[in-house]
Amino acid sequence: MSLQNQVYPVIWQDDRVLLIDQTRLPSEYALVDIHRCEDMAQAIKTMIVRGAPAIGVAAAYGMYLGAREIETHDRDRFLTQLEDVAKTLRATRPTAVNLFWAIERMLKTARQTLGSVDYLKQALLKAAKAINAEDIQTCQAIGDHGLSALPSAPEKLRLLTHCNAGALATAGYGTALGVVRSTWQADRLERVYADETRPRLQGAKLTAWECVQEGIPVTVITDNMAAHCMQQGMIDAVVVGADRIAANGDTANKIGTYSVALIAKAHNIPFFVAAPLSTIDFEIRDGSQIPIEERDPAEIYQVGETILCPPGIDYYNPAFDVTPADLIAAIVTEHGAFSPSQLHGELYSRKIV
Structure with a gap:
């Protein structure tokens, strides 16, 4: 059985996030396009995407989408507004700790990345993709250890x-x-x-x-x-x-x-x-x-x-x-x-x- 036969509920494609709408399964397989942080927060809150690790991955992309919407070129102002993005996402699901872990990792990436605001935004997208890929590898290791x-x-x-x-x-x-x-x-x-x-x-x-x-x-x-x-x-x-x-x-x-x-x-x-x-x-x-x-x-x-x-x-x-x-x-x-x-x-x- 190969990974090619498996399901991926959170996918970055063509500059937006695709989510499997889990509220419509099993009767209907449908994808939801997410372009904005606000839409990602709503998707997490309404359980279109659910499960602690998946929520963490979705939140990481949500952080990038929110960062992409910030228009300032001033680094300090950008980081302040990024904290507001984090606050919005943190408020969605209080129990799943992966949500908070992923948000903090994205904030840490922004704080530690030097360069222009545009460069910071690209670093955040790269970090979100890394969290996504790492989680798949992590789950395979968990399966084998289990x-x-x-x-x-x-x-x-x-x-x-x-x-x-x-x-x-x-x-x-x-x-x-x-x-x-x-x-x-x-x-x-x-x-x-x-x-x-x-x-x-x-x-x-x-x-x-x-x-x-x-x-x-x-x-x-x-x-x-x-x-x-x-x-x-x-x-x-x-x-x-x-x-x-x-x-x-x-x-x-x-x-x-x-x-x-x-x-x-x-x-x-x-x-x-x-x-x-x-x-x-x-x-x-x-x-x-x-x-x-x-x-x-x-x-x-x-x-x-x-x-x-x-x-x-x-x-x-x-x-x-x-x-x-x-x-x-x-x-x-x-x-x-x-x-x-x-x-x-x-x-x-x-x-x-």
Whole structure:
């Protein structure tokens, strides 16, 4: 299976960004043209592009698009206005740390690049392209390290994943689904079970769609079937992605991930988190400090045009939950698989901003 057969949700082409509109999958494959920073911010906020690494790549291009709109030739004024661009993008999604990582890397590039404002703008485009390319390489490394970390038996594994942490959630290949891809390529995958992932159904819509594109055997289950499947001996390991990982290994991922981790622990099934080093936020001590985004209650009470709930009731719609580090067998990064207790000592020195 080659990368030529795979999905790339964020593409720089003909002086603009093309995004796969993930809100329209799987029924329609459509591309959205992004020419302005404001449009990129809206695309991130409305989840046209989603998944922490993909958001980071999109934000990097958003920084360049915003820089391109700045008309001054004065360096200091340019850098001040670029901070305003960063502020706009930071306000889109509070939980995904890759967003903030990519923005800071772009700001650092601008601050450290000498030359005219036009030269700075070209340096920012080059940096955004580098972040894009690096993420694809990172995901392939995560997939291969994840394959090595998975149980050695049985020979053919049945993996469960929650939400979508595939090519659509990254620059390509995926994190958790990257592990699935590498396992499939190594002929060690029997089947992947995809939680539907309420309320936005990213597992049913996106993970399943990606698997179909590449012929990976996939079975969609509702979120409340995970415990039954584990009890019936249908799952050998769980692999999920992450939107932010605290220094102690506590991991924020799509709502429902914590439940899956608890069930896996109860059935003695290893639970793996797959994420790039940029997803680890060494500035926060533990998961209690991770901000949790709350989204529109319409995601709960409405699917398409169908209203599911009676009027006059209240809703609570956190987009993420935090899985404690002691439920995680290993965190798989591009540098290898590490226990949560190893993160700070083994990986902190490799942190890149």
